[in-house]
Amino acid sequence: MQFTFLLEQVVNGLVLGGYYLLIALGLSLIFSVGGVVNLAHGAFFALGAYVSVEITKYLGFGSAVVLSPIAVAMLGILFERYILRRFYTADPILSLLVTFGLAMVAEQAIRIIWGAPPLSAAIPPALRGSVFLGDFLFSRYRLLILAVVAAVLVGVWLLLHKTSFGRVVRAGIQRPDMVAALGIRLQPYMTVIVMLGVGMAALAGAFFAPITIVQPAMGADIITVAFVVVVIGGLGSFWGVVIAALLVGVVRGITIHFEPAAGEASMYVLMFVVLLVRPRGLLGERIEKFE
Amino acid sequence: MTSYSRRTLLKTGAAFAGASALGFPAIVRAQATRIKIGHLVPLTGFLGAIGSYAQLGVKLAAAEINQSGGIIGKQIDLMSEDSVNPATASTKAQRMIEQDGAVVLLGEISSASSLTIMQVAERNKKVFFSTGARSDALRGKNCNRYSFHCDIPNTVMVNAVGTALNQKGMVKGKKFFTLTADYIFGHDLLKAAKTFFDANGATLAGDELIATDVTDFSPYLLKVRQAKPDVVCCNLAGNQVTNLVKQYAEFGFPYPLVGFNLNTGDAWAAGEGNLSGTWPTVWYHTLDNPASKAFVAAFTKKYDKPPENHAWIDYITLKLLAQAINEIKSTESEALIAHFEKQTEFDIMKARKGYFRSWDHQLVQEAYPFTVKPKNEMKDKWDMLVLGDAVPVPTEPLEKIYPTKTQNPCEMKA
Numbered sequence: 001m002q003f004t005f006l007l008e009q010v011v012n013g014l015v016l017g018g019y020y021l022l023i024a025l026g027l028s029l030i031f032s033v034g035g036v037v038n039l040a041h042g043a044f045f046a047l048g049a050y051v052s053v054e055i056t057k058y059l060g061f062g063s064a065v066v067l068s069p070i071a072v073a074m075l076g077i078l079f080e081r082y083i084l085r086r087f088y089t090a091d092p093i094l095s096l097l098v099t100f101g102l103a104m105v106a107e108q109a110i111r112i113i114w115g116a117p118p119l120s121a122a123i124p125p126a127l128r129g130s131v132f133l134g135d136f137l138f139s140r141y142r143l144l145i146l147a148v149v150a151a152v153l154v155g156v157w158l159l160l161h162k163t164s165f166g167r168v169v170r171a172g173i174q175r176p177d178m179v180a181a182l183g184i185r186l187q188p189y190m191t192v193i194v195m196l197g198v199g200m201a202a203l204a205g206a207f208f209a210p211i212t213i214v215q216p217a218m219g220a221d222i223i224t225v226a227f228v229v230v231v232i233g234g235l236g237s238f239w240g241v242v243i244a245a246l247l248v249g250v251v252r253g254i255t256i257h258f259e260p261a262a263g264e265a266s267m268y269v270l271m272f273v274v275l276l277v278r279p280r281g282l283l284g285e286r287i288e289k290f291e
Numbered sequence: 292m293t294s295y296s297r298r299t300l301l302k303t304g305a306a307f308a309g310a311s312a313l314g315f316p317a318i319v320r321a322q323a324t325r326i327k328i329g330h331l332v333p334l335t336g337f338l339g340a341i342g343s344y345a346q347l348g349v350k351l352a353a354a355e356i357n358q359s360g361g362i363i364g365k366q367i368d369l370m371s372e373d374s375v376n377p378a379t380a381s382t383k384a385q386r387m388i389e390q391d392g393a394v395v396l397l398g399e400i401s402s403a404s405s406l407t408i409m410q411v412a413e414r415n416k417k418v419f420f421s422t423g424a425r426s427d428a429l430r431g432k433n434c435n436r437y438s439f440h441c442d443i444p445n446t447v448m449v450n451a452v453g454t455a456l457n458q459k460g461m462v463k464g465k466k467f468f469t470l471t472a473d474y475i476f477g478h479d480l481l482k483a484a485k486t487f488f489d490a491n492g493a494t495l496a497g498d499e500l501i502a503t504d505v506t507d508f509s510p511y512l513l514k515v516r517q518a519k520p521d522v523v524c525c526n527l528a529g530n531q532v533t534n535l536v537k538q539y540a541e542f543g544f545p546y547p548l549v550g551f552n553l554n555t556g557d558a559w560a561a562g563e564g565n566l567s568g569t570w571p572t573v574w575y576h577t578l579d580n581p582a583s584k585a586f587v588a589a590f591t592k593k594y595d596k597p598p599e600n601h602a603w604i605d606y607i608t609l610k611l612l613a614q615a616i617n618e619i620k621s622t623e624s625e626a627l628i629a630h631f632e633k634q635t636e637f638d639i640m641k642a643r644k645g646y647f648r649s650w651d652h653q654l655v656q657e658a659y660p661f662t663v664k665p666k667n668e669m670k671d672k673w674d675m676l677v678l679g680d681a682v683p684v685p686t687e688p689l690e691k692i693y694p695t696k697t698q699n700p701c702e703m704k705a
Contacts, residue, residue: 005517012509116334116343117599118533120672122540122562129543137516139509139542211541212506213533213560215340221506256510261473263510264502 008136009253015142017249018149022204023222024229025156025241026197032173032236033186033193034088039099040079041201041226042219043106048072048202049209049218050114053121061124061210068206073199080194085187103219110216118215145207152200153242159196160238169193173236174285228267232274234284243282325368326361326622328353328612329387331380331408332398332423332605334373337503338529341556341601342400345423346371347594348602349398352609355589362613363620369609374404381407388415394622395419397608400529400601402426402476412437418627420612422604425552426479430651431699436628439652441608445480446699447658448571449551450692451682453487455569455660456549461522462488466496468520468546470511470535472527473500480526480551496520501527508538516544525550532557540565556599558663559673566663566675573658574603574640575678583640597673603640611637642681643689651701655689657681 027041052068059067083102087095127141160166172179172186179186205218212218225248233244248267255266262269274282330349333342353369361367370387374380380399387393388411396412397420399405405424412419413435421429422441425448430440443451456462467488471477481498488495497518499511515523523546525535532553539548540562553570576587576597586606590598598606614637616622619630631652636644645656660679669675683691 005513008513009510012513016507016509115596117340117556117596118530118560120560120562122537122565125564128541137513137542139538141541142509210562211537213340213530213537215530215560217335217339221504253510257514260499260511261502264504 004135006254006257009257010250011136011138013250013253014246015138015146015249016252017246018146019204019208020225020229020248021242021245022149022152022200023226024233024245025153025238026200027223027226028230028233028235028241029193030084030197031230033169034084034190035092036084036087036095037092037099037227038084038194038197039096039223040102040106041099041198042221042223043103044072044076044198044219045201045205045222046110046216046219047075047106048205049121049214050110050119050205051202052206053119053209053214056121065203065206069199069203072202072205073195076195076198077191079198080191084194085190088190103223107216107220114216116216118213119209121209121214123210141211148203148207152203156196156200157238165189165192225267228271230281232267232271232281234278234281236285237281237283240281240283324365326363326365326616327368327370327387327391327393328609329384329391329393329396330369330371330398330605331374331383331387331396331404332371332601333375333400333404335375336529337531338400339373340560341423341529341554341599342373344556344599345398345400345601345605348590348598348604348606349609351590351593351602352606352613356609356613362616367609367613371398374399374401374408377401377404377407380404381411384408384411384419385415388417393417395612395624395627397612398422398605399424401474402429402479403474405429406433406475409433409435409438416624418624420608422608423601424476426476427483427694427699428475428479430653431694431701434651434701434703436652436703437624439631439647439654441604441654443571443573443656443658444653444694444699445476445483445551446486446694447692449480449483449487451571451658451660452549452551452569453491454682455679456522457491459569461547461549461569463492465493465521466518467493467522467524468497468515468518469495469524469526470499470501470508470515472531473502476528477501477526484524484526484551501531503528503531505531506534508535509542512538512542512544515546516542520546522546523548526552528552529554529557533560536561537565540567554600555676556601558675559599563666569660569662569679571658572600572661572676572678573656574600575659575661575676576603577674577676577678578640580640580642582638586640607637607639611639643685645689648690648693650696650703651699653693655693657683657689658692 023045030038048068051071052064055064055067123141129140130137131140169189229244229248233240251266251270252263256263332345333339353367357366395418399421400423402424405421408419418437420439425442425445427444427446430444471481547568549568550570558566587597615630619626631647632649634646634649636646639645641657643657645654648655659681661676664675664677
């Protein structure tokens with residue numbers, strides 16, 4: 001019984017990890033290709049949630065989870081074109097400062113537009129409740145999120161590994177100088193990567209609005225977790241981020257099972273241990289420009 | 292490089308010194324004609340959403356008081372800031388008294404922050420009205436004669452909901468599973484809840500202490516299901532109540548969810564169809580009395596939304612404070628304490644008047660249990676609660692639902 005219950009916590013942790021993954025994958029991609037730690041990534045997550053709550057009022061939940069990430073991804077294009085682009089080759093401190101500042105501006109902007117009190121959002125009645133798979137209990141809604149995450153994951157993997165676009169991006173992560181020598185400009189690729197990254201963050205926001213509180217600081221709360229996942233997974237590695245996100249979710253679930261008070265600290269302990277053993281992260285590759 | 296930055300530092304330092312030298316006389320001059328009042332409330336973090344309502348409430352009260360001529364002929368200078376956390380709350384309280392010249396402090400929702408401000412108030416011999424903190428310990432073992440408590444304490448919330456649950460037969464012989472906020476407020480509430488369960492024949496099937504930064508409750512919900520309780524009871528605060536309510540609805544468990552703490556701001560954020568069960572409240576904007584209606588109208592006109600219970604409590608606190616100062620024509624701490632300890636009654640927009648109990652400085656007042664209105668009966672999105680009868684019933688003394696001297700002893704040091 002005890003073992004089954006523990007297993008249930010593990011599986012539940014995997015689902016939660018999937019949610020972290022949506023945010024962390026974009027953060028990791030932007031960092032790997034552009035060399036910019038996008039501290040404003042959480043702001044796009046929050047925007048995704050707010051925009052989806054607005055759209056839900058008029059067009060319903062189904063349209064909201066599709067349209068909101070698209071709208072936010074468009075904003076991502078502007079963000080890349082007019083702000084991020086200036087900092088690829090600059091001192092990393094500058095891009096940290098500018099994205100950190102932007103995160104604060106975005107949070108205040110949300111406060112001005114929508115107000116400080118949280119917005120109310122709910123799951124459509126049809127998606128409520130839990131289902132039993134064998135002896136395990138799952139929230140029906142979270143299973144849907146898991147399916148969406150899996151689909152996105154497959155899509156991104158195919159894009160990076162089976163298309164010429166992906167080949168350039170992967171080469172750009174490793175040897176931007178060689179890519180340049182071949183006469184390929186990385187900037188248009190970066191625009192797409194940022195669009196994709198913030199779009200995924202907004203997708204996470206849209207799906208989590210009904211089951212978490214929609215408030216201005218929600219972006220600031222999630223960016224720390226996403227950053228920890230990226231660090232644990234290691235830079236430049238697709239599967240590193242995937243494994244790290246799932247691991248963080250599972251370790252949290254197991255910790256809460258045995259020692260609830262340590263639940264929220266568990267991911268930092270995990271990061272500490274991983275960095276001690278593998279300073280580059282679980283599957284982090286040796287990337288020359290970051291050494 | 293080094294010499295450059297050192298020079299910049301010196302310049303900046305000089306500029307700051309110059310600015311404060313210029314600014315200082317202005318502050319001193321302002322004190323003669325204005326009364327400075329410090330207001331601290333969490334505007335960020337898990338209590339930030341309801342704290343922002345408290346700030347709107349106190350600002351409305353200050354504006355109305357100033358418009359009608361101020362207090363003893365002086366305008367109020369209200370300084371309202373984010374208290375952030377217990378340490379910052381204490382630093383800011385000290386600064387407001389020492390540097391800004393606040394004659395009295397009010398505000399706070401977090402019991403942990405309120406406790407540190409209470410200590411600052413005692414040290415500086417200034418009166419502090421703790422408007423929104425609910426821990427019994429603040430009125431009991433941590434009490435001091437400079438601190439007054441406006442919100443209902445945990446014991447009252449437990450009694451308000453408990454009475455309603457008892458009437459529905461949801462207590463005797465039932466197994467409860469509690470989810471409790473892991474800080475002074477939650478520990479205190481759990482203690483009050485356990486006392487209630489013991490006294491009314493209920494048992495505790497399980498209890499989880501939950502850190503205030505938890506946003507995903509799924510691992511805890513799995514534990515709830517494992518324990519198979521009869522009733523699940525939420526002893527959380529602020530944003531966490533909203534999060535739990537949403538995720539509880541997501542999992543759709545058959546065990547009813549009730550709670551011993553809820554602010555209407557958290558209920559409004561829960562989302563359609565997510566909230567159910569019986570909860571306590573201290574005030575709601577649909578209360579039917581003239582004073583309450585006038586306040587709701589003024590607030591809604593100014594801010595375009597109805598007031599939440601923390602807006603109400605910070606509003607009435609500043610109003611009753613102004614009334615007291617006008618009566619005794621003084622802002623001296625000793626005079627204020629003596630006035631309130633006479634158990635002077637105040638209109639607090641409820642059927643019965645309230646008063647600060649002399650021995651623990653608790654604002655004794657009615658409380659209400661509430662349930663959730665079906666959607667088709669709601670007039671607007673704010674109109675989602677059905678208030679139960681006020682507790683205690685009109686024929687009983689108000690103090691009946693409050694802890695007694697032996698239950699929560701308070702020894703005020705002189």
